[in-house]
Amino acid sequence: MTTQLRTLRAAEWDGWYGKLERAFGGTPEAPEERALYRDLTEVDRSIGVWDGSEVVGTAGAFSFRMTVPGGAQLPAAGVTMVSVQPTHRRRGLLTEMMRQQLADVRRREEPLAVLTASEPVIYGRFGYGMATRQAALRVETKRVALTLPDGTDGVRLRLVPLAEAVADCERVYAAVAAERPGMLARQPGWERLPLLDPPADREGTGELLCVLAEVAGEVRGYARYAVKAEWSPRGPDGTVKLRDIEALDPVVRAALWRYLLDIDLTSALVSHNRPVDEPLLQMVSDLRRCEVRVRDGLFLRPVEVGAALAGRTYAAPVDVVLDVEDTFCPWNQGRWRLTGDAKGASCERTTDAADLALSVRELGAAYLGDTRLSALAAAGRVRELRPGALAETSGAFGSDVAPWLPHGF
Template identity: 55%
Template structure:
């Protein structure tokens, strides 16, 4: 519902909230408001890390009689888009409204302010992960990437894997192995849309392992794979062992993250996880939807694959963002974009491009496709096809042949995926 027609619980128009930049000295108060809105406590080590990562000048607040009642923050990233290109991207996080101020226009004020600020600053893309799925579509965000959750009954499956005899595995301290693991992660970033470069400090986030979240599990472990002495893969995980069933161990491996340079190493790491002593289950809460594991495992029915929404994408500057990526096939179409929240995107744009690059300019020509900002965000990384969106009524194809051509051009050879969390919550709930 547009802000101008929103009503409060009392049936009155919401007040015109003023959005302010957060003074750096008030970060603790800001963060306390975020934790309160999400009904969470947090260990001191996590708060200290988020304090070091936060960019106060990119945090916004809404106050009521001096108290912070709404928050929003931005992290500065570069994200891979189709064509293996890195694009400046705003990572939206720490968005909250206090329970006393729900449905009074606070969120709308914050999101409008954020869109306008990003446009002025010249960032073409914004991304977020949503605590509640229905919220952000009305601000032009679309589901740009999904995540695969695997719950593998490891004693009931095997791997049809390539030979892994030259892969050496060692257990190492996660902190001591961090630099080598980060080098490997950095090598993977440009290979898949949705992946983010990690600026200094962010490498510590996957290692957060507070005792309060162990739930009886052994602390974070790291297995490192080497080929000819060089690090070629790693997996970080925790193990929980359950002896309650007649003194028979029924342990669970909870995979934090896994990266590998080649299929042999990836298979070797998965075999290690599946064959961990005293365990019968491996949970992987965040894998790409085209994870090769699905083609390595003997029986996918014992893996309970579940797909959920993950990364939401907002195109801030349509011509810049569309020209920043490449296209899987030659494309020359006119897009008519509806974008009331970002009126600078509104109108018709001619997009011309191929695998080498693209240009996007304003035009008065008749449109081939009409779509809104949310549909554009969903299609941008290539994980949701234009034909899917058209079938759902989210895109109007004025010429059906153009839809097919454009859908092919917008696709990505690998599914977009976000392994690098920037959500304030410590970890996915496993």
């Protein structure tokens, strides 16, 4: 078998993407979703493997900027559209695509690569660590009450057509994204993603709706949701399916949650992706009426260890030498001295004795502050070489706000 790995040509996109759909079960996406991803695809960052004229492997990347602890928004390659056809598995094609892709990310001087994984077990061997988690919620809305801050009644709520609300929603999103690690600064075109509402994908819900929250004429929050109308022998038993909710302050957030939990003819609210520190869970009267399931979210890989660690700040002063193992990207292999605090950091090569030893995968897992280095050490994945170094470094890497990725890519 002779295969060729190369960059996608624009005219090949339909066939290339069709093979991606086949690898993920063969069900074509709704035309609206397919058209969006065609527009968003960066062809020069999309690669494939061809066996003759047949596409047998795909991989791509988006050019993102991601918020990291301290508020900087660093360049990050959003790895996406990865597939290998079942006829060509176990032949090293995925490894070669990942290798070429990471070399290209390095050439573009992006210190981070990130992805969401359909099968998380795949990506650890390429240096990706689980860096954020997400919570799925189901709230029995008729069996909980909310503790509301003063001023909630002063928030004006109004339903607005999706297209008319885009500018206001994106302004709120940009402000929120700048404060939470793991969130992506939305590039042009990505504002269309949360508006996708193909009728074929609604699964019995009505159309997607948008409610804006205003204070003194300023939009300070929004929620997008749909309602699935259902009836039981007891009466109305509908479900609010929440797409997203963002707010600039606790009062506006409370007003939006009260609205969502009090929609007529419904008895439950579900959301598939909220941060693990979702404030709603501190507002409800009975947490047992809020089913919470936590799973992996964003996977992260430092592509340039020095630039990645110097690009964020640290919750406590830290001066540590890290012995980093990275056989897949050998330019990262070796010892790095990280010095930093809440104001900034530097990370340079060193010949000094190491304080901690870990692989780049563990570094990626801890990078945004969700996974503690101490927890990884307890699992045998980080080794302390200088007494006290683990506690010092683990605390410094922490984030007061839980990192979170609000949408896939």
